[in-house]
Amino acid sequence: MAGGVGSRFWPVSTQEFPKQFHDMLGTGDTLIQKTFKRLANLIPKENIFILTNERYNDLVFEQLPEVTKRQVVLEPAMRNTAPCILYASLKIQKENPDAVMIVAPSDHWIEDEISFTKNVQQAFDFCSKNDVLMTLGIQPTFPNTGYGYIEYDKGSSEAIKSVAQFKEKPVYEVAKQYIDQGNFLWNAGIFMWSVTSVVKAFLNNQPELYKLFEQGLAAYNTDLEEGFILENYPKAENISVDYAIMEKSKNVNVIAAEFDWNDLGTWGSLYDKLEKDDAKNAIVHARTLTEDASGNMIRTKDDKIVVVDGLKDYIIVDKDEVLLIFPKAKEQDIKKVLQNVKDTFGAQYG
Numbered sequence: 295m296a297g298g299v300g301s302r303f304w305p306v307s308t309q310e311f312p313k314q315f316h317d318m319l320g321t322g323d324t325l326i327q328k329t330f331k332r333l334a335n336l337i338p339k340e341n342i343f344i345l346t347n348e349r350y351n352d353l354v355f356e357q358l359p360e361v362t363k364r365q366v367v368l369e370p371a372m373r374n375t376a377p378c379i380l381y382a383s384l385k386i387q388k389e390n391p392d393a394v395m396i397v398a399p400s401d402h403w404i405e406d407e408i409s410f411t412k413n414v415q416q417a418f419d420f421c422s423k424n425d426v427l428m429t430l431g432i433q434p435t436f437p438n439t440g441y442g443y444i445e446y447d448k449g450s451s452e453a454i455k456s457v458a459q460f461k462e463k464p465v466y467e468v469a470k471q472y473i474d475q476g477n478f479l480w481n482a483g484i485f486m487w488s489v490t491s492v493v494k495a496f497l498n499n500q501p502e503l504y505k506l507f508e509q510g511l512a513a514y515n516t517d518l519e520e521g522f523i524l525e526n527y528p529k530a531e532n533i534s535v536d537y538a539i540m541e542k543s544k545n546v547n548v549i550a551a552e553f554d555w556n557d558l559g560t561w562g563s564l565y566d567k568l569e570k571d572d573a574k575n576a577i578v579h580a581r582t583l584t585e586d587a588s589g590n591m592i593r594t595k596d597d598k599i600v601v602v603d604g605l606k607d608y609i610i611v612d613k614d615e616v617l618l619i620f621p622k623a624k625e626q627d628i629k630k631v632l633q634n635v636k637d638t639f640g641a642q643y644g
Contacts, residue, residue, distance in 0.1 A: 295379075295397065296326050297372065300312045302629055304628055305617075315350070318564055318578075319564070325402075326357055326358065326401075332411075336414055339361075343367050343382055345382055346367075347368070364515075367381065370524050379397055380500075380503060383395070384507055384511065385514045394489075395488075396418075396486045402482070403557075403558050405553065406553040410553045413552055413553065414486060416549060425545060426487065426547050427485065427492065427495055429486075430486075430549055431548045437470040439465060439469050441463060442461060443479065444461075444548050447477070448477040455550075456548075457547060460540060482555055483536075499539045503531055506529060506530055579596065580592050580593065580599070581599050583600075583601045583602075586603060587602040589606050589622070590607065590622075593612070594613075595614075598612060600612070608620065608622060
């Protein structure tokens with residue numbers, strides 16, 4: 295899934311060029327390139343589909359030149375995760391009725407790719423034999439209020455556990471209770487299932503949505519597909535896959551992931567993943583001179599020299615015509631700031 299805008303990473307991430315197409319960590323690979331390579335350890339490259347908004351079609355081919363037109367599934371409207379997953383599932387089912395699939399966001403950071411591959415293979419093996427919807431949960435390291443949580447069966451000693459319920463992003467005190475209980479995982483939004491199981495889940499839980507996309511079965515994987523999707527995709531309800539099927543289904547299982555994971559949702563989450571200098575500043579692309587400056591996230595283009603004196607715990611991001619200097623503690627407000635900038639100076643800056 296590579297259709298999001300990532301507005302909390304403004305000004306680097308914009309509607310025209312969102313974060314998944316940037317080298318956010320200064321590794322030499324963009325996030326979508328990292329994700330593609332990670333999945334290719336387990337899945338033949340020709341079986342990896344990229345679900346993205348039609349405006350990013352050219353970016354996908356620029357960054358993943360090995361993919362073919364068949365592999366790029368374009369959304370003509372932004373409708374959250376459920377419609378694009380159902381659409382892709384029906385396409386894959388038509389091509390291979392016995393397929394088992396993984397749904398993975400393109401903008402996650404996963405360091406231990408060997409453990410990731412092991413956990414996904416474990417899920418694939420289980421899903422190929424059982425009618426289940428599988429997800430990977432992350433062992434929480436602190437009471438994070440920015441993630442949803444998965445409550446699993448505490449009595450189970452198996453690696454694959456049945457899910458009791460999904461919980462929305464909690465307030466701090468509730469998150470603390472979840473951690474203390476010991477049977478809650480962060481919801482990473484990574485799913486595995488057979489096409490049979492996921493299509494059945496949509497049919498049972500989202501009959502209207504299923505009916506809309508089922509009408510295109512004859513057109514999928516043919517020259518008629520584009521016309522059908524252009525006309526019908528915008529009619530789909532704007533709904534996440536969690537609300538649409540995961541929270542309503544009784545056959546959901548979870549594996550507690552054995553790998554480090556970060557959803558790279560904010561500048562602060564990026565700061566956490568990067569190496570720091572002696573003053574705990576995280577720096578991407580910049581050359582810096584700092585005095586009495588610590589805990590800052592500093593990012594520029596092309597080795598720009600940045601001099602910082604007297605700033606602590608700030609986000610300092612320089613991109614073309616925009617310079618952002620903003621407290622890390624208020625990073626969730628960047629979405630609002632972006633809207634103010636667009637209202638004041640024009641939509642071209644977002």
